[in-house]
Amino acid sequence: MATPRDPVVARVRGLAAAALAVLGLVTLAACGGSGGSGAQSITLYNGQHVQTAQNLVAAFEAATGISVSIRSNDEGALADQIATEGSHSPADVVLTENSPPLESLQAKGLLAKVKPATRARTPARFSSPQGEWVGVSARVSVLIYNPAVIPASQLPTEVRQLADPQYRGKLAIAPQEADFQPIVTSFLHAYGKPATLSWLKGIEANASGHVYSDNETVANQVNRGAVAFGIVNQYYWWRMRAEIGASSIHSKIAYFAPGDPGYVIDVSGAAVLKSSAHQAAAQKFLAFLVSRQGQEIIADPSKSISYEYPIASGVTTQAPETPFSQLRPYPITIAELGDGSTAIALMREAGLL
């Protein structure tokens, strides 16, 4: 019979011991991470692009001595996570790419009021009217097209035309992305429910085969000519250009007609959680995001790698894109954009979600 010296028994035993040891080490490492010295530290739930958040956090840590742990994930998943965590949420601050997740958390009563001085840094129309989150940066919706596949003269100039049968098989969209539903909400605001529904059905038919799960894919597919044009926010094109190099860019961007409902500003914002035990430090982080220093990081693509528009403290972008002040978006407010639930219901009905 087997003795404890048996090589196989020894191997199983060794494996178990090794696994236990590793588990112990990992646990220790985890505890060591969260323990910390006397220095103040906060946790940031980050739905923004990782590099952008990291650069902002590094500057904030250097300026204040408060350390920030970053937890990055899809912004929707983070909003769900905070809702599930409830009063025990480890998060102090949440930073998202779009306003709907923040509006949804606000509606669930999970956010604290942002300090008035912080809110005053950002134009009121880019922050929550209830004052529970502050706008940090902005983007604008555009068409990205491949001139080798479709000439600029044949592009739609109004978002309504996206449903025209002439664009069948030519349109790419990412309806699951948070950037698409504000356009639907805006359309809804301009034309009403029945028109929106039939428009969405037209889009569903036109985009068949080119419905992607994210904007990067839309930009990529248009750039390589797999599809004629798509709807994205302007900075996806700029980021793609920075990443793959101007020589690999075979696509261009085009704007909708001034004031068209497809011409929408999306706002990225931040909020402090009501459950946070570090209210003061968390508010400091928000204040930093909209401060001149924070906004200048966003304004400089070599630092933020984001090509988003700074919107606070009077800072303007350093990227070679259309200046923010020259944009002519459809006049819809943040509150009217809301959490997008009506748009989502209609998109479901049209079969886009």
Add this chain to the structure above:
Amino acid sequence: MTTSQTLRRPGPSSPGQAPAARPAVRARRTRLPVALTAAGFAVAAVLMLPLVFLLIEARGAGAAAVTDLIFRRLTADLLWNTVRLTVVVTALCAVIGTAAAWCVERTNLPGRRVWAVLVVVPLAIPDFVVSFGWASLWTWVQGFRGAVVVMTLAVYPLVYLPVAASLRAADPGQEEVARSLGVGRVRTFVRVTLAQARGAILGGCLLVALVLLAEYGAFEILGYQTFTTEIFTEFSVSFSVPAACALSLVLVALSLLVLAGEGMLRGGGRVSRSGPLAPRQMPPQRLGRATLPVLAGFGLLTALALGVPVGASIYWMAERSSHAILGVSLASAALHTAGYAASAGALATLAALPIALLAIRYTGRVRYFLERSTYLVLAMPGVVIAFALAYFSERYGSGLLYQSAPLLVICYSIMFFPLALVGVKASLARAPVSLDEMARSLGQRRLAVLWRVTLRLAGPGLVAAFCLVFLSVVTELTATLLLIPTGVQTLATQFWAYEQNLAYGQAAPFALVMIAVAALPSYVLGRFFDRSAHPDG
């Protein structure tokens, strides 16, 4: 891996087999040991937590909202997408996995030792890396076609492994008898060989089908919509956990169908074999003129399943990328990944022991449903299981262990439990009950018997179970993002962060290290299943 099923059914058709085989494989109904049963129920109860969470949340959403969500137009499309993909990929995996296993195990294929490892390694490549590799090379790799190609190449080893093991362990005498009676090569293969491997093929197909139901990363990149991608949409667009949970219940229903189907197909089979302690070396079938085409086939399979993703990773790395993410080194991410994967592998294997012992050694309805119920988690998206643990930790533990390494390891262990179970069952099936009885009659205590006899025989198989879980954890992303300790990165989360930003050049090294970290367990797996019928070496 699922040779247990073939082992448990001694049939009437081979009267001359070794007498030791019968008592060794007979299952009994009597005397369920209390401790074992309690442990089994405890494990099964933990594995039911995600389902309980789904029911609680779906109930919270309200009946009207749930019916609205489920009975809408898109559901029909999702159902069609999910079902046709599952059927086609499972069938392809069954063919490729079985053919590859037969060639490696039963023929004089040149270099079969090397192939035995190479065909397993694709299991170690994350599906999102595979699909990325393909999608970045060819535009046509998208939608249904893309999903079929990518998923088939990513998961066929789940069929290959159990089939290879069962072909090795199966009684070669029957093939010899069939051939000597003048039955042709092809008919022998169909009537005898396939029949012998039937349980293993079905078991592998079951895993493939369940894994497909829960797949997300690959389909996200390929733009293919299934129930699981839709569940992620619910999470990310409508901030609605209840809605996502209601949809997940559809997945649970689908996986019940898959389980029932597999159970029915399996039920009709009658397979016999000689005793597990008397494996016989058989002369390999000569491939003859087929050698070159078969070699070409293996070369093609390896090139597609291994070459494309690895090649694409190296290509991206060569393309210089400009932006760095601060602070996380490749080494730290690799160390954490390996640590979590090893812990989860050990925990899942340990937890699978009582369920596997009950499944192998005893019969009965309760035992049967206990074991089958544990397969359900494999079809649930990782993010759902992670949310379930977050929910219970917050609701009943004041956030206890939340976002700590132990809870993450528990989450992984739940997610990949069925893989461990399959491995453990396969190995325990090789440890005959008669030896236990002999040991007990010699005065050994029950625990001592378990330790000294059963585990000794099952040891290498336990290592295989460990490796299967290890591989899966290394490539896991969505649950990791939710439950990993804040500030810690794994190879997968870091790859994701770069990939999200189109920084493929920087993502690529993480993909390659992921493959490297997973290569060793793949090698061990390949060797184990290759050797499994040769206890003497």
